[in-house]
Amino acid sequence: xxxxxxxxQRGLHREIQAVLLIxxxxxxxxxxxxxxLFFPGxxxxxxxxxxxxxxxxxxxxxxxxxxxxxxxxxxxxxxxxVSKADILxxxxxxMAPLIVGGxxxxxxxxxxxxxxxxxxxxxxxxxxxxxxxxxLLPSLPDFLLWFYLTFTVSSTMLPSESDxxxxxxLAGVIIFLLTIAIFAGAGVWMLKxxxxxxxxxxxxxxxxxxxxxxxxxxxxxxxxxxxxxxTKLTGLDIK
Numbered sequence: 704x705x706x707x708x709x710x711x712q713r714g715l716h717r718e719i720q721a722v723l724l725i726x727x728x729x730x731x732x733x734x735x736x737x738x739x740l741f742f743p744g745x746x747x748x749x750x751x752x753x754x755x756x757x758x759x760x761x762x763x764x765x766x767x768x769x770x771x772x773x774x775x776x777x778x779x780x781x782x783x784x785v786s787k788a789d790i791l792x793x794x795x796x797x798m799a800p801l802i803v804g805g806x807x808x809x810x811x812x813x814x815x816x817x818x819x820x821x822x823x824x825x826x827x828x829x830x831x832x833x834x835x836x837x838x839l840l841p842s843l844p845d846f847l848l849w850f851y852l853t854f855t856v857s858s859t860m861l862p863s864e865s866d867x868x869x870x871x872x873l874a875g876v877i878i879f880l881l882t883i884a885i886f887a888g889a890g891v892w893m894l895k896x897x898x899x900x901x902x903x904x905x906x907x908x909x910x911x912x913x914x915x916x917x918x919x920x921x922x923x924x925x926x927x928x929x930x931x932x933x934t935k936l937t938g939l940d941i942k
Contacts, residue, residue, distance in 0.1 A: 704912035711919040712858055718926040721941035725933045738770035738780050743852055744859030745780045747807065748800040752783040752866075755799035762786040780859070794873045797866030804860025805911045808853055812914050815849040816840065822910055822917075854922065857915035 719740070723733040738745070745768060756763050764784030771779045785796055812818040817840075824833040840846060884893065934940045 704909045704916060708912045708916040708919070709861070711916050711923060712861070715858070715919050715923045715926060718923065718930050721930045722926055722933060724941050725930070725937060725939050728939075734770050734772065734778060737778070741780060741855050741859055742768070744804075744855035744857075747803060747856055748859050749781045749783050751799035751803035752785065752796055755796045756783070756785045759788070759792045759795060761788045761792055761796060790869045790872045790876070793869035797862050797869060800860045800866070801862055804856050805908070807856050808860075808911050808914060809907075811849050811853045811856075812911075816843065816846070816853065818914055818917075819910075822914060825917075850918070853914075854918050857918060860915075 720733060720737055723736050724730065727733050727736070749766060749768060753763055753766060763786070766781075766783050768781040770781075773779050787793065788796075812822075817836075821833055821836045824830070824836065840850075843849075881893075884890070930941075
């Protein structure tokens with residue numbers, strides 16, 4: 704679920720930027736409009752970094768929600784300066800947007816958009832129930848608001864490259880400890896006591912990424928068609 708979600712997220716961002724750039728023909732205005740579109744998600748992303756650092760007693764510095772074009776061509780929508788700590792705290796701070804974003808999407812999906820029945824119908828290949836449930840979504844209270852928030856939060860919750868710097872060392876430590884535990888004879892105990900809750904956790908994570916991917920699929924086609932239509936009308940295209 705994570706891999707297709709990443710490709711869909713990047714593809715949708717590219718199409719949105721292309722549409723905005725063809726319409727405005729100004730890179731600076733496109734950057735402003737793009738950042739405004741994703742502002743709720745960016746705000747939650749950076750806030751989660753900031754709060755996690757404070758909870759773990761890691762000093763923070765400058766906080767910015769102003770979009771900035773990077774030398775490598777990427778667009779940075781915001782950042783929080785955080786001091787270096789140990790690999791565990793650095794990993795948790797980097798993972799904070801994914802944790803908070805996942806919790807928000809879970810709340811919106813279960814209590815506001817009622818998406819879990821659609822997810823279950825899709826997993827069971829019950830397409831009649833899926834399309835019937837999908838047709839009822841626009842009638843839900845504040846559907847457009849919660850759909851937009853789910854989209855913008857899910858689209859900005861993935862940790863950046865700098866957020867993931869401490870993950871590899873931490874993963875190495877965890878694998879090392881697990882190896883020692885298995886050779887010490889704890890493998891059967893772990894399969895019985897740790898594997899079941901871990902399986903439930905990964906199923907929940909897969910559902911979050913699956914729902915996020917579904918939202919992006921729903922929006923990707925309209926923006927792709929707008930991109931193609933504007934290219935034919937104006938003769939301009941963005942590669």
